[in-house]
Amino acid sequence: MNASIANDRNTDHVALLMDRVESSADATARALVNTVLSPRFYTTDFEAFDRLDIEPVRAEWDAMMAEYEGDNNHDHFQRDAQFAEEVKRLMPQLSPELRQEFLDFLISSLTSEFSGCILYNEIRKNIRNPDIRQLMTYMARDESRHAGFLNQSLKDFNLGIDLGGLKRSKKYTFFKPKYIYYATYLSEKIGYARYITIFRQLERNPDKRFHPIFRWFERWCNDEFRHGESFALIMRANPKLLTGVNRLWIRFFILAVYATMYVRDHNRPLLHEAMGLNSGEYDYEVFRITSQICRQVFPVELDMDHPTMRRGLDKLVEISAAHSRAKLKGGPLGLLLQGVHAARAALTFGRLFFLPVKSQELPAQVRSVPVW
Ligand SMILES: [Fe+2]
Numbered sequence: 001m002n003a004s005i006a007n008d009r010n011t012d013h014v015a016l017l018m019d020r021v022e023s024s025a026d027a028t029a030r031a032l033v034n035t036v037l038s039p040r041f042y043t044t045d046f047e048a049f050d051r052l053d054i055e056p057v058r059a060e061w062d063a064m065m066a067e068y069e070g071d072n073n074h075d076h077f078q079r080d081a082q083f084a085e086e087v088k089r090l091m092p093q094l095s096p097e098l099r100q101e102f103l104d105f106l107i108s109s110l111t112s113e114f115s116g117c118i119l120y121n122e123i124r125k126n127i128r129n130p131d132i133r134q135l136m137t138y139m140a141r142d143e144s145r146h147a148g149f150l151n152q153s154l155k156d157f158n159l160g161i162d163l164g165g166l167k168r169s170k171k172y173t174f175f176k177p178k179y180i181y182y183a184t185y186l187s188e189k190i191g192y193a194r195y196i197t198i199f200r201q202l203e204r205n206p207d208k209r210f211h212p213i214f215r216w217f218e219r220w221c222n223d224e225f226r227h228g229e230s231f232a233l234i235m236r237a238n239p240k241l242l243t244g245v246n247r248l249w250i251r252f253f254i255l256a257v258y259a260t261m262y263v264r265d266h267n268r269p270l271l272h273e274a275m276g277l278n279s280g281e282y283d284y285e286v287f288r289i290t291s292q293i294c295r296q297v298f299p300v301e302l303d304m305d306h307p308t309m310r311r312g313l314d315k316l317v318e319i320s321a322a323h324s325r326a327k328l329k330g331g332p333l334g335l336l337l338q339g340v341h342a343a344r345a346a347l348t349f350g351r352l353f354f355l356p357v358k359s360q361e362l363p364a365q366v367r368s369v370p371v372w
């Protein structure tokens, strides 16, 4: 490989461009990848879900269930004639590099959406608890249409992913139920914050809307917001999840989810640039919104403006690039270097984990509204 490319600071980005998605098989292979940064499929201890009691939040829970039942997005995930026209007109204008980053965005979004769909469906099938079963049915319905809608856009490129095959072939990671509550709550709320930030940016700058799918993000993200609300209610109904040593788990998951997103987004600089954003600014806006929302349930909040936090996240991006360079190098030295960089990443992560956090009182009313 070209030495100047090998020395590029952002090697993951280069690797992504070299490992191009050109066929349906490539797209599926990308979705199958399991690394620290890629979206995963999860399984859990279903009995714990069966035992969940949501009585302490019954009134808010029932109101939320009525919203799911009413389903104000039931007609949203259908493409119109204008969608096809825009795809036909705009896609040939994308540079090959931007096209690859956009495909990576579609594939990783689809994998995340489908991951939720599978998990919620599996929980539903394995439990009897009527409240949780009903919730899982609605959430799986929503995630299924989200994944299907993204897949249609991949099919426009002849890169559709066989979701049944993906479900059978991708590795599943076991997560304890409480890790599922923290991580899924965060990923739903972050999903909301990501979609709404992109939607608002392109609402202000319609000339930068290079694909019609972004027009769908506003109503779409309301589904994600509601999914997050569901986990907020589950956790608030079971306050032990939010006290004692669990405060440390909450810190851990917030940092892990934020850092993963930060590093991953820095591998797609052209995508954000095309929208008139910069990966770092975009991410800090997403952190700001997500942290505000999380005050409904988490007793601690990370200080994302702390200079050490900001330096540390940038360092993780650099370490990730160095790790990718070591991987490309291969051989025993490459392997050794990969180990060194993994240790550096763990140290940096540890330093950020122990930064001071802000404590907060939880509001009496749990539910919040998507005002962003
Ligand atoms: Fe979704």
Ligand SMILES: [Fe+2]
Residues within 6 Å of the ligand: 116, 143, 188, 191, 223, 224, 227
């Ligand atoms: Fe969701």
